Amino acid sequence: MYFEAESEGLKYQVSVSESKSHWRVGMREEDKDWEYFEIRKEDYSFFDDTVSFLFKDSSYLLDVLNKGTEYTVYTRGVFKTFKVYNEEALLHESLKAGGGMGGGLNLSSGMPGKIVKIFVKPGDEVKAGDPLLIMEAMKMENEMRAASDVKIKEVLVKEGENVESGAELVTFEKKK
Amino acid sequence: MFKKVLIANRGEISIRVTRTLRELGVTSVAVYSDADRNGLHVMLADEAYHIGPPASAQSYLNIEKILDVAKKSGAEAIHPGYGFLSESPVFAKAVKDAGLTFIGPTVENILAMGDKLASRDLMKKAGVPIVPGSDGAIADADHAVKEAARIGYPVILKASAGGGGKGIRVVHDPKELPSAFRACQSEGKNFFKDDRVFIERFIQNPKHIEVQVFGDTHGNVCHLYERECSMQRRHQKLIEECPSVSVPPEVRERMGQVAVTAAKSIQYVGAGTIEFIFDNKTKEFFFMEMNTRLQVEHPVTEFVTGFDLVKEQITVALGQPLSFKQSDVKQNGHAIELRICAEDPVTFTPNPGKIRKYRMPAGPFVRLDNCAYPGYEVPIYYDPMIAKLIVWGADRKECIQRLQRALAEYMLTGIKSNIVLHKNLLMHPVFLDGSYTTQFIDQQIAGKKHRELFMFVDDKVFLISAAIEAYIQSKSRDVGDYNLASNWKKQGRLKSMRSV
Numbered sequence: 001m002y003f004e005a006e007s008e009g010l011k012y013q014v015s016v017s018e019s020k021s022h023w024r025v026g027m028r029e030e031d032k033d034w035e036y037f038e039i040r041k042e043d044y045s046f047f048d049d050t051v052s053f054l055f056k057d058s059s060y061l062l063d064v065l066n067k068g069t070e071y072t073v074y075t076r077g078v079f080k081t082f083k084v085y086n087e088e089a090l091l092h093e094s095l096k097a098g099g100g101m102g103g104g105l106n107l108s109s110g111m112p113g114k115i116v117k118i119f120v121k122p123g124d125e126v127k128a129g130d131p132l133l134i135m136e137a138m139k140m141e142n143e144m145r146a147a148s149d150v151k152i153k154e155v156l157v158k159e160g161e162n163v164e165s166g167a168e169l170v171t172f173e174k175k176k
Numbered sequence: 177m178f179k180k181v182l183i184a185n186r187g188e189i190s191i192r193v194t195r196t197l198r199e200l201g202v203t204s205v206a207v208y209s210d211a212d213r214n215g216l217h218v219m220l221a222d223e224a225y226h227i228g229p230p231a232s233a234q235s236y237l238n239i240e241k242i243l244d245v246a247k248k249s250g251a252e253a254i255h256p257g258y259g260f261l262s263e264s265p266v267f268a269k270a271v272k273d274a275g276l277t278f279i280g281p282t283v284e285n286i287l288a289m290g291d292k293l294a295s296r297d298l299m300k301k302a303g304v305p306i307v308p309g310s311d312g313a314i315a316d317a318d319h320a321v322k323e324a325a326r327i328g329y330p331v332i333l334k335a336s337a338g339g340g341g342k343g344i345r346v347v348h349d350p351k352e353l354p355s356a357f358r359a360c361q362s363e364g365k366n367f368f369k370d371d372r373v374f375i376e377r378f379i380q381n382p383k384h385i386e387v388q389v390f391g392d393t394h395g396n397v398c399h400l401y402e403r404e405c406s407m408q409r410r411h412q413k414l415i416e417e418c419p420s421v422s423v424p425p426e427v428r429e430r431m432g433q434v435a436v437t438a439a440k441s442i443q444y445v446g447a448g449t450i451e452f453i454f455d456n457k458t459k460e461f462f463f464m465e466m467n468t469r470l471q472v473e474h475p476v477t478e479f480v481t482g483f484d485l486v487k488e489q490i491t492v493a494l495g496q497p498l499s500f501k502q503s504d505v506k507q508n509g510h511a512i513e514l515r516i517c518a519e520d521p522v523t524f525t526p527n528p529g530k531i532r533k534y535r536m537p538a539g540p541f542v543r544l545d546n547c548a549y550p551g552y553e554v555p556i557y558y559d560p561m562i563a564k565l566i567v568w569g570a571d572r573k574e575c576i577q578r579l580q581r582a583l584a585e586y587m588l589t590g591i592k593s594n595i596v597l598h599k600n601l602l603m604h605p606v607f608l609d610g611s612y613t614t615q616f617i618d619q620q621i622a623g624k625k626h627r628e629l630f631m632f633v634d635d636k637v638f639l640i641s642a643a644i645e646a647y648i649q650s651k652s653r654d655v656g657d658y659n660l661a662s663n664w665k666k667q668g669r670l671k672s673m674r675s676v
Binding site for chain 1: 525526528529532533535556583584586587588589590592593595596598599626627629630632633634636637638639640641642643644645646647649650653
């Protein structure tokens with residue numbers, strides 16, 4: 001099975017196949033060569049709902065959290081999130097969400113919290129780094145800023161409103 | 177002994193108090209807000225009462241409601257834990273007026289230490305060293321030069337109302353002083369409408385070192401030696417240890433005596449902590465403030481001295497004398513506490529949410545004061561600290577090795593935590609040689625890339641695991657969503673046929 005993956009601005013091509021006894025995972029970072037890993041299935045096993053992964057003689061106890069096309073791997077106190085997708089996965093996600101993958105055209109909350117203040121209204125043009133709103137989570141105020149120069153399309157929340165993790169807060173106009 | 181005690185708190189400290197109560201055969205009463213129905217402190221206590229909505233102001237800070245519950249449950253005493261109402265003189269008085277016992281200092285103790293400026297004056301009168309500085313505002317540049325010469329360089333000029341980096345100047349050389357003074361004065365005037373400027377000694381290698389004290393109602397006060405809490409981020413402690421490697425033995429003895437003097441000067445009762453700013457260059461120490469409560473980091477003192485501080489709080493509240501004399505208090509070995517928080521290890525942004533897997537470290541000389549469990553949702557309303565990992569070793573080296581071992585056993589997934597930050601700190605030469613100051617994390621760790629901290633994992637592990645998981649998901653989807661996917665496939669095929 002073929003996938004594309006992204007993390008921290010890096011893009012990868014990934015291939016996964018399995019036999020009765022092995023996983024075969026290939027990966028290729030952009031502009032680099034393919035690397036292949038033959039992993040015995042007994043070295044990547046589920047115990048008590050946790051994965052015990054023996055890799056290059058190191059023992060990793062890990063857990064993979066999947067949300068849509070995002071896969072977050074936690075192990076040894078460390079975590080890393082990849083977007084892993086192929087056409088099938090994207091199709092599945094768009095069916096579930098009832099819309100396209102879009103991406104980059106909205107601001108969503110990274111954690112559950114409360115909207116304290118909103119600085120923008122529909123039609124405003126903001127520069128990269130301009131504050132959009134302030135969200136309070138766990139007794140701390142976090143200012144959310146524009147990542148690039150954009151025009152505000154909609155503001156989907158009100159001051160004082162509680163929002164869930166991942167909730168859409170502000171949408172932007174498509175760039176020309 | 178009390179028959180029943182209410183704990184006006186939540187999280188790990190509520191559990192900590194419940195543990196001692198149970199050991200003493202006392203019934204424990206927990207309280208919880210709407211956000212804490214699933215709290216471990218509720219499940220571990222003998223009784224639990226709902227006290228209101230998530231917001232602290234309407235629950236854990238609601239004096240009336242807490243006293244109602246105390247009455248309803250028949251509790252005879254209230255332990256306030258730390259934070260929330262623990263240092264509220266209004267609460268301590270209300271508890272007393274309701275005919276209950278407040279397990280903590282007297283109302284007068286809390287009032288005396290509650291005002292930072294007034295308490296400093298009080299301590300100065302009692303002969304406790306405070307940071308040398310001008311008694312009042314500085315009149316002009318000449319006056320500033322004179323005062324600075326008396327105090328000793330380097331000095332820090334502070335606009336009376338200054339803050340956020342404005343109205344503050346550090347001066348190393350008398351020649352720079354007049355212009356720095358004028359700058360501070362005008363910043364104070366422009367930004368804060370107050371042109372008064374004060375001058376103080378600037379502590380170059382500041383460490384936060386505090387001394388645990390304990391008083392009883394019979395006039396006895398003992399100290400239980402120091403804790404070093406210089407490892408801080410955002411002015412909040414992250415690692416605490418006892419003893420401090422920076423404090424020479426004779427300074428340690430003097431700090432203890434000074435702390436006892438300070439506590440005695442206000443007839444202090446119960447557990448308290450005298451915080452000092454410690455100059456690691458000159459080994460001088462100066463009074464900062466007194467915390468009139470049990471501290472988060474009390475377990476390191478418990479490990480090293482062997483006393484149960486919560487038990488001592490309870491017996492002192494019952495009017496009994498301290499169970500030990502000063503000569504009984506010995507520092508045995510070394511203890512370090514790490515605060516485990518649900519937060520990003522690099523940006524320190526809180527990361528509440530649902531914990532998936534949770535495996536706690538155990539083994540010899542390891543203590544985990546914890547309030548999390550697998551499936552626990554860390555609420556957004558309160559402090560992000562979910563556990564304290566405290567470890568004892570015969571010496572500092574063994575203690576650090578044991579901590580590294582314990583951290584290697586610790587598994588927490590589903591939310592971000594600062595476990596990996598601790599792993600990095602425990603390996604850092606500046607932590608290992610003990611020379612770290614309160615500015616260490618801000619200056620040397622903050623702003624690093626995640627990648628730099630994540631050296632404990634072969635980077636390939638992440639992508640291989642994510643890929644295998646994506647493959648498994650994809651395969652299960654083929655079965656489950658067969659009709660859905662096949663419809664789309666059908667549409668696609670139809671479309672391509674039409675275009676032919």
